[in-house]
Amino acid sequence: MDKILHTEPREQLRSLYRSLVGRPEHLDEFRQLLSEYPSGEDDYTTEPVSAAEVREKLCQRIRDWTGGPFGGFTEAQMLMWRAIVIERRLALSSPWTDSKS
Secondary structure, eight states, X not given: OOOSOOOSHHHHHHHHHHHHHHOHHHHHHHHHHXXXXXXXOSOOSSOXXXXXXXXXXXXXXXXXXXXXXXXXOOHHHXXXXXXXXXXXXXXXXXXXXXXXX
């Protein structure tokens, strides 16, 4: 477990990657929780409560794995991760970048 406090988003992401690569059981659980998140094909304007619960559970597990703070994923980031990991699609735009730049 990485005990360094990560406050910068890229450092948080690096810590997550290390955890997923270094611990296959973390990757399996990551995949499982992502598969429980709705694909986004349903047309809804607000994230369903059940989806928000899955998102928070995944974020808490990431905090547990990395041993540090994790800002969490937005709905868009969850959909991006789901598309890449579960649906095996590559995201063309990143929800981590500022579209104004």
